[in-house]
Amino acid sequence: MTDVVRLSTPSRTQDGYTPAARVLHWTMAALIPVAFILGLTVDVPPRAYENAMVQAHMLVGLTLALLLVVRIVSRLSNGVPAPEPGSGRLAARLAGSTHLVLYLLLIILPLTGLFVTFYRGRPIELGLFTVFSPLETNRALSKSIRSFHKYFAFALIGLAVLHAGAAFWHHKALRDGTLRRMWPSR
Numbered sequence: 035m036t037d038v039v040r041l042s043t044p045s046r047t048q049d050g051y052t053p054a055a056r057v058l059h060w061t062m063a064a065l066i067p068v069a070f071i072l073g074l075t076v077d078v079p080p081r082a083y084e085n086a087m088v089q090a091h092m093l094v095g096l097t098l099a100l101l102l103v104v105r106i107v108s109r110l111s112n113g114v115p116a117p118e119p120g121s122g123r124l125a126a127r128l129a130g131s132t133h134l135v136l137y138l139l140l141i142i143l144p145l146t147g148l149f150v151t152f153y154r155g156r157p158i159e160l161g162l163f164t165v166f167s168p169l170e171t172n173r174a175l176s177k178s179i180r181s182f183h184k185y186f187a188f189a190l191i192g193l194a195v196l197h198a199g200a201a202f203w204h205h206k207a208l209r210d211g212t213l214r215r216m217w218p219s220r
């Protein structure tokens with residue numbers, strides 16, 4: 035029924051997020067668990083593989099940082115769709131604040147990650163070139179920033195799970211178009 039109404043009454047929200055926003059959202063949603071799991075397991079394989087694990091983790095993390103820059107520029111230039119019709123003011127505010135915190139965590143994580151790396155004196159090997167630490171090595175500081183980096187990573191995953199749960203609830207219980215606005219296919 036909703037689909038019939040939607041087909042017959044085109045609205046601004048029918049189009050949902052731009053294709054760029056959708057591709058970026060789902061690519062990042064797929065890469066975040068990869069970065070998280072690689073980060074948590076850097077110490078698991080034998081010591082000889084530790085640097086390779088950390089480099090892989092940093093590469094995925096830096097890719098996410100790059101995608102985030104593109105995503106923010108794209109959002110600023112294209113805007114976002116109007117709230118789904120029928121969504122309450124409080125729910126819209128809650129969703130908006132959750133999105134803001136998710137974005138903030140996605141900014142904080144690469145920054146803290148870079149400080150963990152540089153205070154540890156670890157270079158970042160990017161294939162064609164290597165970025166050496168511009169900071170004086172301070173292992174103790176690197177270690178404490180690593181703890182914060184870890185808490186932020188858990189906060190990101192926790193909030194993303196709640197956010198995904200809310201999206202499914204909209205889709206299955208409220209049966210509105212919230213998930214469709216972000217779904218890869220129109």
Ligand code: HEM
Binds near residue numbers: 070095
């Ligand atoms: C969304 C992005 C990221 C997530 C979810 C993430 C997550 C994590 C997690 C969960 C850990 C394990 C912390 C611990 O057990 O103490 C970790 C460690 C680490 N992360 Fe990230 N991280 C991200 C981005 C980055 C970036 C961009 C860099 C650097 C360029 C980075 C550098 C590091 C380093 C150096 C460690 C410690 C590894 C070691 O030396 O043992 N991370 N990360």
Ligand code: HEM
Binds near residue numbers: 109129198201213215
């Ligand atoms: C780590 C994983 C995820 C992160 C970091 C994330 C982050 C975000 C952010 C920041 C937005 C706001 C977009 C904007 O307005 O610019 C958003 C929107 C959205 N996300 Fe996610 N997301 C993740 C996973 C998921 C999953 C798994 C689902 C579905 C099950 C989902 C469904 C949605 C939907 C439906 C919207 C649009 C909400 C609306 O129209 O108000 N997301 N996401």
